[in-house]
Amino acid sequence: LSPSNGTAPTPLTNYLDTQYYGEISIGSPAQMFNVVFDTGSANLWVPSYSCSPLYTACFTHNRYDGSKSRTHVKNGTGFSIQYASGNIRGFLSEDVVVVGGIPVVQVFAEATALPAIPFIFAKFDGVLGMGYPNVAIDGITPVFDRIMSQHVLKDEVFSVYYSKDPMHKPGGELVMGGTDPDYYTGTFNYMGTSEAGKWEVNMKGVTVGEEMLFCKEGCTAVIDTGSSYITGPASSVSVLMKTIGATELAEGGYTVNCDLVKSLPSVTFHLGGHEYALTEEDYILWQSQFGEDICSVTFRGLDVPPPTGPIWILGANFIARYYTEFDRRNNRIGFATAV
Numbered sequence: 001l002s003p004s005n006g007t008a009p010t011p012l013t014n015y016l017d018t019q020y021y022g023e024i025s026i027g028s029p030a031q032m033f034n035v036v037f038d039t040g041s042a043n044l045w046v047p048s049y050s051c052s053p054l055y056t057a058c059f060t061h062n063r064y065d066g067s068k069s070r071t072h073v074k075n076g077t078g079f080s081i082q083y084a085s086g087n088i089r090g091f092l093s094e095d096v097v098v099v100g101g102i103p104v105v106q107v108f109a110e111a112t113a114l115p116a117i118p119f120i121f122a123k124f125d126g127v128l129g130m131g132y133p134n135v136a137i138d139g140i141t142p143v144f145d146r147i148m149s150q151h152v153l154k155d156e157v158f159s160v161y162y163s164k165d166p167m168h169k170p171g172g173e174l175v176m177g178g179t180d181p182d183y184y185t186g187t188f189n190y191m192g193t194s195e196a197g198k199w200e201v202n203m204k205g206v207t208v209g210e211e212m213l214f215c216k217e218g219c220t221a222v223i224d225t226g227s228s229y230i231t232g233p234a235s236s237v238s239v240l241m242k243t244i245g246a247t248e249l250a251e252g253g254y255t256v257n258c259d260l261v262k263s264l265p266s267v268t269f270h271l272g273g274h275e276y277a278l279t280e281e282d283y284i285l286w287q288s289q290f291g292e293d294i295c296s297v298t299f300r301g302l303d304v305p306p307p308t309g310p311i312w313i314l315g316a317n318f319i320a321r322y323y324t325e326f327d328r329r330n331n332r333i334g335f336a337t338a339v
């Protein structure tokens with residue numbers, strides 16, 4: 001896979017199966033940043049050199065310094081982005097951004113207010129939104145759209161592989177322009193995006209073991225490469241957790257008794273006429289803390305208010321099992337079994 005054949009790979013690092021990020025550069029000379037390639041948003045932001053010392057999360061990450069880049073173009077327009085997990089404020093700048101060896105002149109945000117929760121826990125510096133232009137804040141053309149308009153990619157698609165094996169090198173891979181057969185087996189099953197301009201699909205139901213318990217009338221599933229977990233409406237997830245005998249922790253996480261893990265049911269998502277099952281291996285995170293095993297469940301309750309919600313968000317643990325192709329040409333998403 002080399003840029004010459006119209007595909008551009010970016011190796012990703014896997015941090016605890018909950019954060020996957022890759023390196024980009026901004027500016028001349030290159031300033032390096034680790035970013036999440038996030039289909040759940042459509043803007044690029046990195047911490048700013050002018051981030052106030054009050055924000056610890058800025059000082060534990062790489063920061064962009066426009067005064068050190070000869071290709072920096074000042075913009076200064078205010079910027080703020082809202083995540084369920086926290087909001088970021090800053091201002092816009094323009095500079096040369098290089099992703100997978102492809103340079104683009106890009107408007108991006110320099111974050112000057114970066115909340116400690118959750119970004120103090122982030123191993124990545126910033127976020128590179130891989131969403132559609134219509135969800136981009138301030139109407140900024142996203143990075144992938146700028147790359148597509150250069151006509152250097154074989155296909156107007158990008159694909160994501162997330163490894164689950166800590167010894168696997170790389171911990172994942174983003175391919176712009178195609179897919180990487182090294183990381184999936186079998187054929188792709190495709191489904192159209194449910195709403196123009198969002199990486200989401202219609203889901204026909206969620207089955208636990210043999211019983212369809214949730215989303216029986218159909219619902220929306222967002223395929224979000226930037227989310228660590230699978231989230232569903234809080235009421236559904238709490239029933240799901242009771243069904244598998246999980247107990248809730250203070251900050252909204254769930255754990256199960258590690259001895260019972262092997263008897264847990266699979267959770268199956270019905271998408272595009274196919275069934276995508278996650279077994280306990282896919283949705284239980286074994287961590288040892290202070291010498292004892294903690295088995296946490298990678299489902300979270302999250303109520304997204306209408307009209308967007310109620311939705312299910314399929315994040316990293318789903319993508320680790322199902323190699324995903326995001327097709328901008330045909331506005332569809334394809335899944336194949338990841339290897």
Ligand SMILES: CCN(C(=O)c1cnc(C)nc1NCc1ccco1)[C@H]1CCCNC1
Pocket residue numbers: 018019020021036038039040041083084085118119121122123127224225226227228229315316
């Ligand atoms: C990036 C912001 N996101 C997180 O869920 C998030 C927050 N905070 C930390 C510390 N990590 C996050 N994601 C880590 C990760 C990397 C790849 C998979 O998950 C979401 C916000 C909504 C849009 N989609 C992305």
